Amino acid sequence: MKRHGLLILFLFIYQQCFCWGFYAHRKINYYAVFLLPPQMMMFFKPHIQFISDHAIDPDKRRYALAQEGPRHYIDIDHYGTYPFDSLPRGWNDAVAKYSEDSLQKHGIVPWWVQIMKHSLTSAFKEKNGAAILKYAAEIGHYIADAHVPLHASSNHNGQHTGQHGIHGFWESRVPELLAEKEWDFFIGKASYIKNPGDFIWNRVLESAAAADTVLRIEKELSAGFSADQKFAFEDRNGKIIRQYSSIFAKAYDKKLNGMIERRMRQSIFAIASFWYTAWIDAGQPDLKSISSIHFSEEELKEFEQLNESWRKNEIKGRVHE
């Protein structure tokens, strides 16, 4: 009876899962700061809290803006089989071949990262401290999303294979359980990216190639676990929710052979390298001369509205709960 009651309770709790989860996005942006050269570090480090906190703004924006969703993923398997050569990598060619509507429908993350890179480079050129911080935080989000295998698959939440919930399992549950205690985020230094377009497309292709493994291993592992072992009811911020048990999560991580940690580390390296590349491309502006950070009324209002719509609204577009 008790179990039955909990099950019903579960049905009524709206548990939203986000790209990489809020937890991992914040960590990824945070750690990326430490890969920067001293001339950048002296500006980024004092604002590390902002860079981490605003890593999740793009996910919050999904509650306010319908166009936001497609910027976080690409259902690349829609375009054939690996390496999806039929899909032109250049935006204009891709639009000419498939139409913009169709591209938007299946996700645009590799192109959006390049647009954000352009905005960040301009912010550095203008030495606009507020814009640098905002774009740096946000590009970090999209780059990290491009590293998630299920962000490059139309079976993004295992909905076609009876594995509903695997999205949040891979990118939220496992990192929340293991990142702090067991994973290593000492990574080294950011590098200059000669061709940002090629770089992000390669990462998306790696994600696409890994998506099958992410799904297959969950399925194989599930065969050896009863539902009671696989799921557990746990207290989360005062709410009882059903989630993958820690035993199952650890077994999954082991079978994935470090994939989630590796993708998190690669995200951190990629983000720091994109920040560094934008700064170099802007002519290595002296960031010491940016004395104060000034967000306009409009920007401050946007931050407020993002929080507001995230708290009150339903997500617009695709949901991974």
Ligand SMILES: [Zn+2]
């Ligand atoms: Zn996202």
